Amino acid sequence: MNESGVYRSSGTNNAPLPLPNVEQVELQAMLDWLSTYGADAQGGVTRLLYDSAWCEAQGALAAKMQEKGLSPEFDQSGNLYGTLKGEGEGEESATGVEELPVVTGSHMDTVVYGGKYDGAYGVVAGVLALEYLQKHFGAPKRTLQVVSLCEEEGSRFPFAYWGSRSITGMTALEAVEHLKDQDGVTFAQAIRDAGFGPDSAYRPAAKNYGAFIELHIEQGQVLERLGHSIGVVSDIVGQKRFSITVSGEANHAGTTPMSWRKDALAGAAEMITAVRNIALEAGEPLVATVGRITADPGVGNVVAARAVFSLDIRHIRQESIDRCWQDMLQAFSRIAAEQQLGLDWEEHLSVTPIPMNAEMISDIQDTCEQEQLSYWLMPSGAGHDSQIFQPACPTAMIFVPSQDGISHNPLEYTAEADLMHGFRVLVRLLYKYGYGS
Structure with missing residues (x-):
């Protein structure tokens, strides 16, 4: 033995x-x-x-x-x-x-x-x-x-x-x-x-x-x-899980010009696209998933004032998870600044590979x-x-x-x-x- x-x-x-x-x-x-x-x-x-x-x-x-x-x-x-x-x-x-x-x-x-x-x-x-x-x-x-x-x-x-x-x-x-x-x-x-x-x-x-x-x-x-x-x-694999909150301003869907909007849901959508692109660029076996998104007030003719989405990142190496998260956070921050949106995040889970x-x-x-x-x-x-x-x-x-x-x-x-x-x-x-x- x-x-x-x-x-x-x-x-x-x-x-x-x-x-x-x-x-x-x-x-x-x-x-x-x-x-x-x-x-x-x-x-x-x-x-x-x-x-x-x-x-x-x-x-x-x-x-x-x-x-x-x-x-x-x-x-x-x-x-x-x-x-x-x-x-x-x-x-x-x-x-x-x-x-x-x-x-x-x-x-x-x-x-x-x-x-x-x-x-x-x-x-x-x-x-x-x-x-x-x-x-x-x-x-x-x-x-x-x-x-x-x-x-x-x-x-x-x-x-x-x-x-x-x-x-x-x-x-x-x-x-x-x-x-x-x-x-x-x-x-x-x-x-x-x-x-x-x-x-x-x-x-x-x-x-x-x-x-x-x-x-x-x-x-x-x-x-x-x-x-x-x-x-x-x-x-x-190790995992990190987050809730990402994007804050904007509710306004009328018909009277607010596109260039004047602070649309939290549009900002969140661009962030979610960034998640996919960053994960694809990182390559396997890294995976990143947005499985849930909610919008407030959630009305069809109102620009969203707030959007919250989940983020799940997994890899067999902790440094790859950490690097991916930092790349995503940088992208989120850039998108929020460009669209005059607020950004907050909360980590719910961190498990080491x-x-x-x-x-x-x-x-x-x-x-x-x-x-x-x-x-x-x-x-x-x-x-x-x-x-x-x-x-x-x-x-x-x-x-x-x-x-x-x-x-x-x-x-x-x-x-x-x-x-x-x-x-x-x-x-x-x-x-x-x-x-x-």
């Missing part, structure tokens, strides 16, 4: 594995089963943190883990673990370092009217992978776990990654217990009503991992368009070659729990294709053959880290 906590290649790690075919694993059936918890009238799945559908799903999954030969356990945050105990659990390695568990999994919660694959695929695949390994190889040398993280999406409360943040110790309950959902229910009340929290019988959430592997649908079109079976995630573990990336690539699967080294343009775990332990992400790139939608779909490709890569990695010498 190296100092990063994951096993490197050795004789047994590359031994042939009797891996299953698609018809031999209940991946799709178990995903369909899990999607019945929170099934909504729109044909999708809605499981929000600590609501009844979420509670039922986590409870049913705990029973399923038990059925599959794993030891289920909740923590105080509501994260659910299924453990395949290693022969040397609690013992020190030859280097004097305790053998911490290697963990796979993803999140249980969904967006409102979401799909059945986002998050759930990584959880289901982890459960079935550990069942398969135990059935064919017995107890591992090193403890393996699957975790169904309680929350990632931020769909109920204005806070995301609660599951992974609580495990890594990044965020304590005290920091979020005051938050309220749209019905006015506080986070503290919701966690108590679900049977969790510091007053429950469960152990604290904070825990150390030896490594974390997240198997996930891509939620984009890259793999499908390029014809690759597996995405090997190199980095998870996170590179995945280099050794684990290499292991995934080796595994894809063993499985004769075409792979693509790519960044993740969406945020994931892996970006929370990577600073705490070696972490890797594996993507499988999403049909038409659709996600957070009832139409979200990944073909069963693609699901199986990801599953086989996961099994090989867990065998390498759990059973290797």
